[in-house]
Amino acid sequence: MSHDISLHAVNLSLECETVTASFLHSSRHLPPVCIVGLGLIGGSIIRDLTAAGHDAFGYTHSNAGTRAAQKDGFDVTNDLEAALQKAEAQQALIVIAVPMDAVATVLDAIAEHAPSCGITDVVSVKQPVYDLVLERGLEERYVGGHPMAGTEFSGWSASQEGLFQRAAWVVTYDYAESVDKVPQTWASLFADVCNLVAVTGAEAVPVSVKRHDEAVARVSHLPHVIAEALSVVGDRGGTLAQSLAAGSFKGATRVAGTDPSLVRNMCETNAESLVHIIDEFTELLADARSALSADAPSMKRLAENGHRAHTRMLARSGARRESVSPVKISSRPVMRLHPGAPGWVKQLRQIESLGGRVEVF
Amino acid sequence: MSHDISLHAVNLSLECETVTASFLHSSRHLPPVCIVGLGLIGGSIIRDLTAAGHDAFGYTHSNAGTRAAQKDGFDVTNDLEAALQKAEAQQALIVIAVPMDAVATVLDAIAEHAPSCGITDVVSVKQPVYDLVLERGLEERYVGGHPMAGTEFSGWSASQEGLFQRAAWVVTYDYAESVDKVPQTWASLFADVCNLVAVTGAEAVPVSVKRHDEAVARVSHLPHVIAEALSVVGDRGGTLAQSLAAGSFKGATRVAGTDPSLVRNMCETNAESLVHIIDEFTELLADARSALSADAPSMKRLAENGHRAHTRMLARSGARRESVSPVKISSRPVMRLHPGAPGWVKQLRQIESLGGRVEVF
Numbered sequence: 001m002s003h004d005i006s007l008h009a010v011n012l013s014l015e016c017e018t019v020t021a022s023f024l025h026s027s028r029h030l031p032p033v034c035i036v037g038l039g040l041i042g043g044s045i046i047r048d049l050t051a052a053g054h055d056a057f058g059y060t061h062s063n064a065g066t067r068a069a070q071k072d073g074f075d076v077t078n079d080l081e082a083a084l085q086k087a088e089a090q091q092a093l094i095v096i097a098v099p100m101d102a103v104a105t106v107l108d109a110i111a112e113h114a115p116s117c118g119i120t121d122v123v124s125v126k127q128p129v130y131d132l133v134l135e136r137g138l139e140e141r142y143v144g145g146h147p148m149a150g151t152e153f154s155g156w157s158a159s160q161e162g163l164f165q166r167a168a169w170v171v172t173y174d175y176a177e178s179v180d181k182v183p184q185t186w187a188s189l190f191a192d193v194c195n196l197v198a199v200t201g202a203e204a205v206p207v208s209v210k211r212h213d214e215a216v217a218r219v220s221h222l223p224h225v226i227a228e229a230l231s232v233v234g235d236r237g238g239t240l241a242q243s244l245a246a247g248s249f250k251g252a253t254r255v256a257g258t259d260p261s262l263v264r265n266m267c268e269t270n271a272e273s274l275v276h277i278i279d280e281f282t283e284l285l286a287d288a289r290s291a292l293s294a295d296a297p298s299m300k301r302l303a304e305n306g307h308r309a310h311t312r313m314l315a316r317s318g319a320r321r322e323s324v325s326p327v328k329i330s331s332r333p334v335m336r337l338h339p340g341a342p343g344w345v346k347q348l349r350q351i352e353s354l355g356g357r358v359e360v361f
Numbered sequence: 362m363s364h365d366i367s368l369h370a371v372n373l374s375l376e377c378e379t380v381t382a383s384f385l386h387s388s389r390h391l392p393p394v395c396i397v398g399l400g401l402i403g404g405s406i407i408r409d410l411t412a413a414g415h416d417a418f419g420y421t422h423s424n425a426g427t428r429a430a431q432k433d434g435f436d437v438t439n440d441l442e443a444a445l446q447k448a449e450a451q452q453a454l455i456v457i458a459v460p461m462d463a464v465a466t467v468l469d470a471i472a473e474h475a476p477s478c479g480i481t482d483v484v485s486v487k488q489p490v491y492d493l494v495l496e497r498g499l500e501e502r503y504v505g506g507h508p509m510a511g512t513e514f515s516g517w518s519a520s521q522e523g524l525f526q527r528a529a530w531v532v533t534y535d536y537a538e539s540v541d542k543v544p545q546t547w548a549s550l551f552a553d554v555c556n557l558v559a560v561t562g563a564e565a566v567p568v569s570v571k572r573h574d575e576a577v578a579r580v581s582h583l584p585h586v587i588a589e590a591l592s593v594v595g596d597r598g599g600t601l602a603q604s605l606a607a608g609s610f611k612g613a614t615r616v617a618g619t620d621p622s623l624v625r626n627m628c629e630t631n632a633e634s635l636v637h638i639i640d641e642f643t644e645l646l647a648d649a650r651s652a653l654s655a656d657a658p659s660m661k662r663l664a665e666n667g668h669r670a671h672t673r674m675l676a677r678s679g680a681r682r683e684s685v686s687p688v689k690i691s692s693r694p695v696m697r698l699h700p701g702a703p704g705w706v707k708q709l710r711q712i713e714s715l716g717g718r719v720e721v722f
Contacts, residue, residue: 205604228664228668233583233638234674237580240572240714244577246581248616253674264664280597282647285639307617316603352601
């Protein structure tokens with residue numbers, strides 16, 4: 001599998017060279033960045049930007065968070081209106097980094113106090129955010145985002161430099177597919193968001209809203225549901241089960257340490273996709289349960305299919321156990337493109353089908 | 362919770378001081394150790410013993426494994442009969458470290474070639490092994506074991522020194538409960554096994570066969586089943602899902618990298634307990650699925666119960682995120698006892714109910 005993907009990557013790069021040879025490479029452009037919400041994700045973004053020497057400032061509703069971030073030397077306020085007015089004055093890129101249930105309020109404030117800034121977000125579901133964006137007619141100024149990185153901790157104190165290093169960072173482009181001609185302002189905003197991603201060390205992966213929500217139900221929201229349920233099952237085993245719990249249990253339950261309100265926000269707002277994926281998963285468990293209840297208990301089918309699937313996932317993600325090299329090479333095929341250039345939206349669709357990443361110039 | 366346990370630990374220690382004050386502390390006794398099977402677990406045991414200067418030798422059926430282990434300087438043969446005859450001559454403690462489906466053959470060979478050695482094992486289910494032991498009338502010479510440590514890799518090349526550091530290592534004592542008076546030879550064997558555990562840096566946790574199999578279905582075999590099924594669900598999402606899979610997915614699927622024949626051996630031989638635990642787990646998922654399908658999707662119940670359960674498990678296992686100390690203190694209450702001393706089997710039952718560990722003298 002990974003071999004196939006490498007070949008694709010080569011082909012795509014060659015294609016890109018041809019298509020884009022007429023554009024001059026520009027240096028990475030990124031306006032000042034205003035981050036609304038300074039928890040684990042927003043806090044880690046302002047740390048990365050500041051460390052890279054980029055102009056970044058932020059807002060958090062938490063007084064304790066504000067004081068802690070200011071003490072750490074960051075340009076932070078707990079006055080949302082003031083932060084947005086400053087963003088407007090500087091034509092900053094606004095990053096919405098609040099939980100899903102606070103997004104509507106933030107969008108309203110942006111519409112009022114920063115009426116011409118570009119907007120992105122880092123919320124872990126994309127359709128509900130996009131619905132709110134469309135309701136307010138903000139789609140021309142919005143590019144959705146979702147960094148696939150995090151820990152089980154939350155708040156400013158959990159934020160850290162380098163959190164996004166080599167992570168996939170989803171960048172949505174539904175707006176570009178919905179119009180006949182993409183305005184250059186939107187193409188520039190898309191480039192800005194990709195450049196923001198690059199500054200954090202992450203990799204911009206273009207994905208449509210719908211495909212994003214289905215894929216994260218599969219690889220992120222289901223694992224959260226599993227972690228919660230497995231924690232309950234383990235806990236019911238009392239002190240003996242706790243004493244015997246080792247790596248397999250700890251690995252599968254770590255994210256149950258996440259603030260339950262954040263887990264609810266993710267799962268409840270992506271319930272439609274998630275329910276289908278839970279069904280897929282429980283069907284596999286039911287098959288295994290049935291084969292294990294037979295006179296000659298068997299887990300042949302699930303053990304072998306699971307191991308093959310795991311091997312494929314690892315191969316695709318470029319994990320090489322035998323490698324002794326400390327240099328990790330991204331396993332995602334890359335396409336370099338210039339937002340706004342002829343055929344660029346088609347290129348995004350191509351790279352999406354490979355789970356690849358884009359670099360903009 | 363962890364506070365409660367600390368208090369228990371203090372009480373038990375005080376009790377033990379009283380009960381055992383009349384015994385002289387002896388230096389740690391351990392006969393030579395013969396390890397049958399040199400995969401991940403057996404290989405790691407011979408590495409730890411040899412590193413600690415203890416006399417240890419082993420057998421593996423794998424010619425490549427034999428050559429590799431010999432090249433690494435270990436006393437290893439691919440001749441089982443020769444290894445067992447040497448064990449008999451040296452009155453070694455024999456450790457059975459083969460998969461469940463090879464245990465019967467090894468027990469037969471031991472009965473023939475090493476008719477008076479003490480026997481332990483490291484197999485991840487205990488009732489099926491004990492049934493084979495009872496069938497052969499070897500129970501007076503057998504103390505079951507199960508180190509709760511491992512990785513997703515197998516074979517000699519995966520073995521490593523220090524694998525068991527601070528892990529729970531189950532030591533079974535059903536035989537002592539089944540007889541009116543425990544023979545001193547069995548008590549000494551129990552002490553030898555605890556001393557073996559101590560040499561590897563693990564902690565000996567006394568557990569009856571039945572309770573062991575139920576507890577590991579909960580905290581080890583279910584996580585393996587989950588890892589396999591989640592891997593399949595992720596893989597079905599194709600390259601996009603692979604590209605977006607991050608920590609929560611990787612943590613929950615790591616052990617799907619285990620050789621499927623080993624997973625089958627574990628799960629199929631513990632099918633009765635495992636089926637009940639799968640039912641417990643799927644019931645929680647079904648509740649969540651139902652609440653997520655409602656008009657107002659909710660995951661309140663599972664998210665909150667899961668988070669509370671996770672917090673309790675962490676507290677019990679002594680994890681302290683805020684701790685800056687590099688010294689890790691065992692969270693398992695400890696009881697020091699002398700196998701064979703008055704009341705020692707009752708003490709084992711007491712410590713089992715707390716998931717605690719024993720130190721023998």
